[in-house]
Amino acid sequence: MKKKLPKLRSDAAAEAFVAEADLTQYDLSDMVPMQFEMKPKNKSVNLRLPAQLLAAVQQRAKQAGIPYQRYIRMALERALQAPKS
Numbered sequence: 001m002k003k004k005l006p007k008l009r010s011d012a013a014a015e016a017f018v019a020e021a022d023l024t025q026y027d028l029s030d031m032v033p034m035q036f037e038m039k040p041k042n043k044s045v046n047l048r049l050p051a052q053l054l055a056a057v058q059q060r061a062k063q064a065g066i067p068y069q070r071y072i073r074m075a076l077e078r079a080l081q082a083p084k085s
Contacts, residue, residue: 002026005026
């Protein structure tokens, strides 16, 4: 049986753990892929939405654990990656 990952309270603790631990000994089945944003954002968009739609987007973003503006940006990126119909 594989070990559970420990709770790490800081970035420094996480870096030390990854540097020293053999990750093959840990259960990583609950891991969720993360996408890091490295590109600078140099343009902005002003978008008017119905209050209900914005509330729904904010709720979904909260469930995903990300800011709602990033959630909207990711949804736009997914829509552009989808095959043309």
